[in-house]
Amino acid sequence: MIILSNLHTEQAGEWTRLVCDFEWNGDTPNPFTEKTIWFSMKKENEDFFSTRVYDPFLLVAYYVAMHYGQDLKICGKVSAKLYHNLTNYIQHIFLDFSDKLHPVKLHVEGFDTVEQDGALVGAGFSCGVDSLSTVYDRFVKETIPEYKINALFLFNCGGNGYIDKESTKALYQARYERNKKAADEMGLPLYQIQSNLHAFTGVLGIYKLTYLSNWSCVISVQKKVRRYYIASCLSYEEIISFHNIYHDHDLDEFCGMYLVPLIQTDALELIYDGAQHRRTEKVMNIADWEIAKKHLNVCLKEKDTAENCTTCEKCLRTCFTLDIIGKLDEFADVFDLQMYQKLRFKNICDTLCKCKNAPLSKDNIVFAKERNMKLPPIWFAHVYVFLKRAVNRLIGAENAKRLKAKFQRT
Ligand SMILES: [Zn+2]
Incomplete structure (x- = not known):
């Protein structure tokens, strides 16, 4: 059994953490070194966190429990809606996604919801095509106030690499500064959330589970965020046509369009945005936007x-x-x-x-x-790529480049 307990907040330098203890009580050795799971925000944003419910810890802990065939015990309360969706629907979607998972039981000590006092409509902000297209549609073009983005978020929970590595810190900081500049130009706040969830998802395959970590970060701020847009990668039609190639590999591209709308709490709505467009349509959508041209x-x-x-x-x-x-x-x-x-x-x-x-x-x-x-015709493209690879293998990529330059000069 996996047990989550002792939900509280604590200070870690200029960051405030929402923390719970992680206990492995299984009959096999504990595969994890971390003793806690935490989310953190800058101290001035500590009122985004609530210690009333364990909701932000549920998704990853539940997937981990299913992977190791362990029941999950929560020593506290959770959102009734998230519990209902997780045990009735999401469990079966996870089982479809990966053959390595097993059905498990989820024990909780009742239901509650956060003391919501905010009206933020949020979205992740990476300055990528999917993210910019969602912000363009739901901030620049959106006309309904309740659905218009008024806050942007940046997560550091595995998507930039392991957060303790120096290279990850440098990359994250560079991304934050670039995104902050763009957010400032739009007059939108950019909030940062960090988490050690990668220490759990990384053991199971960090790429396929980074989405779960990101969605968990969103739930960690449900006290202030009422509605949140998740930018899709593929279109509806592409997910339907290609989802099998993402089996046990990429959770969003396998099932994001029907999984995300089930990740709800009593206070928070997640909206899967962008699947109404193909990627090329998203590029067209933002191609005349100055923010996209600069960032x-x-x-x-x-x-x-x-x-x-x-x-x-x-x-x-x-x-x-x-x-x-x-x-x-x-x-x-x-x-x-x-x-x-x-x-x-x-x-x-x-x-x-x-x-x-x-x-x-x-x-x-x-x-x-x-x-x-x-x-060019497809047959030509295949021959070209095949020959290019063969030449690179035969004489080395650097020599091939030098040879090409010589031919181009003559
Ligand atoms: Zn590149």
């Missing part, structure tokens, strides 16, 4: 700065969409356009090769064809 950041490359590398798959994919609609030059502040031109043809061939099994590659190719962009 768009999509980079996947592991480094300790927040710039786009214009060489990784995500950077090139975004540049390709902007290229198709003829707006790439307007994004010269955030992408290295010379680098893109160097990699453009190879990227188009790579995208053509992947478009059968990768929804976002397929999206770009369909988008290019709809706009009559001239593309």
